[in-house]
Amino acid sequence: MRYTEDGRDNRVVQLRKGIIELAVMAVLYRDRHYGYSLVRVLTEDGTISLKEGTIYPILARLDRDGLVRSEWVESDQGPPRKYYALSPAGRRLFSQLSEELDLLVSLVKNDWAASESPDTSGKKLLIRKR
């Protein structure tokens, strides 16, 4: 059994899953949004390509857990929009999670720095895994 492209994609998806949920919370921390405007904010700088539909299960999950509040608002053009904003519980959780994320990111960055050191056995392992 070899490490494959599929394996890589799977890991990228795994990694993104939690982070995107956090990103959604971050956007909703600042402002209230409906699904499409949320997607626009998340993708506007073009660094991340996102299947737009995937944010709806995320929103539904947040809603179910009471982390967001939602309401339907009539739109002057077209069908009504469902607006979301973080609930007080959601705001609290977001603060905690973003601290956690900072810790994790610094952990990952430090590891990168460490791999520059002449620990050759570690390097070999890395190469072999490709």
Added chain:
Amino acid sequence: MNNYSDAVEKIVESYMDRLKTRLRPVPARERDEFLQEIRSHIYESYLQVAGNTESDDVTRILEVLGKLGEPSEVVADRLSEAMMNSGTRRKFPLHIVAGVLIALFGIPLGFGGVAVLAGVLVALTGIVLSFYATMAVVFLAGTLLLVLGLTRIYEPAVWDKLLTYGVVQMDGPVAALFGQLTPLGQGVLMLILAGVFVICGLAMLWLGKFLTRGLRFLFTLVLDWIRKLATRVRHQVFPKEREILQFDKAPGF
């Protein structure tokens, strides 16, 4: 409400239909709201794309749906949740029984649990089958009584023959009761009984719907769980294999 052309409308509706099919296990209210939300998204996105490009409307709507993703992606990981929720939502005992069974036998016991679970499932299937067999018998009895009752009223001679040849046998309290009744009364009594039997049969048929639904749900749950178990086992087994293979192949190791 919207200003789609006919072709675009058709494409959108087809997409919504596929989405709806995928969302069937989700409770209706939640599902409708979700669909409404996606519909709104498609509309907003379409407006945006329409403003940006000069391509024709079909290309545009396909671009919109492409960005949105396949229905399977849009509903990803909602389904198993909805199934678990529906247990409490529908307040149907078998759903809860399923949850309890899984909780008791499935998760902690591993393969032993699978065996127990398989046994329980077979037993439940047996119950459902015998339920339907009983229903068939009740129906049959009802029909037979109907025929006999009609015979008693309209063809007394045939009835007498049936008694003489022993096709119909009566004794004890039934015979005593019948003896007190007029022939017409006997017929009517049999017709009433026939009616009761048929109603019972129909009621059982109706109840059976829930029974089979519950059973189907149970099977879905179990299969889902087995799939998860299989994935977990694979993850536990294969990393080791991978390591061994790589150590063998690694040059100079």
